[in-house]
Amino acid sequence: MQLSRRVLSLKTSSTLAVTNRAKALVRQGIDVIPFAAGEPDFDTPAVVKEAAIGALRAGQTKYMPTAGDPETRQVIAEKLDRENAISGVTAEHVVITTGGKHAIYLVLQALLDRPPAGEAAPEVLLPVPAWVSYDPIARMCGANVVEIPTEARSGFKMTPEQLRGAITARARVLVMNSPSNPCGTMYSPRELKALGAVVADAARTVAPDLVVVTDEIYEKIVYGEAPHFSMGAIPEIAERTVTINGLSKAFAMTGWRVGYLAGSGAWGLELARAAEKLQGQMTTNITSFVYPAIRVALTRCGDDVERMRLAFKRRAELIYGEVSKIPELVCPRPTGAFYVFPDVSAYFGRTTAGGRAARSAQEMAEAILEEARVAVVPGEDFGGCGRDHIRLSFACADEKIIEGMGRLRSFFGTCR
Ligand code: GLU
Numbered sequence: 001m002q003l004s005r006r007v008l009s010l011k012t013s014s015t016l017a018v019t020n021r022a023k024a025l026v027r028q029g030i031d032v033i034p035f036a037a038g039e040p041d042f043d044t045p046a047v048v049k050e051a052a053i054g055a056l057r058a059g060q061t062k063y064m065p066t067a068g069d070p071e072t073r074q075v076i077a078e079k080l081d082r083e084n085a086i087s088g089v090t091a092e093h094v095v096i097t098t099g100g101k102h103a104i105y106l107v108l109q110a111l112l113d114r115p116p117a118g119e120a121a122p123e124v125l126l127p128v129p130a131w132v133s134y135d136p137i138a139r140m141c142g143a144n145v146v147e148i149p150t151e152a153r154s155g156f157k158m159t160p161e162q163l164r165g166a167i168t169a170r171a172r173v174l175v176m177n178s179p180s181n182p183c184g185t186m187y188s189p190r191e192l193k194a195l196g197a198v199v200a201d202a203a204r205t206v207a208p209d210l211v212v213v214t215d216e217i218y219e220k221i222v223y224g225e226a227p228h229f230s231m232g233a234i235p236e237i238a239e240r241t242v243t244i245n246g247l248s249k250a251f252a253m254t255g256w257r258v259g260y261l262a263g264s265g266a267w268g269l270e271l272a273r274a275a276e277k278l279q280g281q282m283t284t285n286i287t288s289f290v291y292p293a294i295r296v297a298l299t300r301c302g303d304d305v306e307r308m309r310l311a312f313k314r315r316a317e318l319i320y321g322e323v324s325k326i327p328e329l330v331c332p333r334p335t336g337a338f339y340v341f342p343d344v345s346a347y348f349g350r351t352t353a354g355g356r357a358a359r360s361a362q363e364m365a366e367a368i369l370e371e372a373r374v375a376v377v378p379g380e381d382f383g384g385c386g387r388d389h390i391r392l393s394f395a396c397a398d399e400k401i402i403e404g405m406g407r408l409r410s411f412f413g414t415c416r
Contacts, residue, residue, distance in 0.1 A: 011136045014381040022375030033404035035392040036375035042252040045304040051296040055289035064285040067276040068096030072291040079298050086232035088264035095275045098283050100217045100246035100259035105137050107242050110274035114142025122172040127158040128384030131181045149384040155332045156183035160194045171207040179218040179336025182382050182391040186336035189229035200236035212241040218337040220250035220305050223313045225335050239265035250305050251297045312338050315394040322405035326412050338395045345388035353414040372411040374404045
């Protein structure tokens with residue numbers, strides 16, 4: 001039976017594919033070092049779990065309002081005001097979703113239209129390398145993805161001039177993700193304000209419908225060189241900016257699937273109602289007994305977040321030091337999120353100890369898994385220069401990092 005073209009042309013998520021494969025190998029008792037999974041190894045804070053268990057016991061097991069319960073949306077709106085300096089966000093602007101990924105899906109579905117035959121598709125501007133799911137989701141929504149290439153040398157950051165050059169009258173969405181998955185780097189507030197000024201200017205001239213979708217899921221995992229900054233806090237573009245976030249990374253809650261989206265002002269309300277309408281035909285609401293846990297996480301877990309941040313900071317230094325010992329890998333120092341993204345292309349075409357000649361990041365990742373038993377994500381699906389890179393997640397214990405990097409050192413060291 002025929003499947004839809006939409007699904008047939010959809011790429012499989014390579015982050016999930018490698019992570020699932022590595023987890024399956026571990027289940028078979030094979031000693032694989034988990035540098036693939038973009039998920040904290042910490043347990044969810046106990047108070048968060050207790051809040052969900054309490055709600056379950058108290059019988060909070062029924063349908064909830066589609067966009068989320070009003071109390072929890074209020075807590076999120078207050079968080080965005082207090083921590084992110086995004087003003088004009090009320091509970092009504094917030095839609096709670098099944099993970100950050102679904103928030104992105106809802107927003108892009110609400111903003112983009114597949115064009116009628118003969119008309120040009122709307123454009124989604126994507127600084128690359130970028131997380132593997134933005135591009136496929138944007139395409140599923142009928143958009144053309146315009147990649148804005150960045151390089152390791154400049155910390156994988158796009159310049160205002162590059163952004164200005166990429167904006168046309170068809171530009172509908174700019175996707176931002178700082179700190180970045182997979183790059184492990186982040187923009188400074190000054191750099192983001194300069195990009196915001198380009199958006200504001202373009203909106204007044206060539207691209208009146210341009211919206212910034214800023215995925216800030218790694219906002220808490222920063223190493224102190226520059227503070228995290230939200231583009232929604234830039235007054236000139238606040239009402240054309242949608243902030244995406246969730247609880248997965250900051251609170252070690254990947255499996256809970258909690259994300260949210262929020263714009264501000266009158267347009268933000270319109271967008272929230274559109275996302276709510278879509279959610280009403282898709283998932284209804286997120287799991288009912290999770291709402292109190294969200295409130296506890298956002299208001300009472302600052303110490304846990306800081307403890308985990310400090311661990312990630314230590315691991316960032318550890319893995320960066322280890323990567324730097326491998327000759328010919330090019331890798332910027334990680335400043336946010338929990339990834340390093342070294343350029344391994346100097347090794348393409350050389351023969352591994354196991355007799356493979358890896359000619360691409362995909363083949364290299366395959367060889368590393370088979371021969372060194374380290375799971376890494378090949379960079380092709382992150383776009384742009386990602387094809388020369390592999391992603392290592394350091395969301396695992398220090399001992400695993402030391403062991404895994406030892407294996408990688410000997411893997412690359414024996415390539416001829
Ligand atoms: N964001 C994480 C990663 O990149 C989780 C997996 C996914 O959804 O891509 O590994």
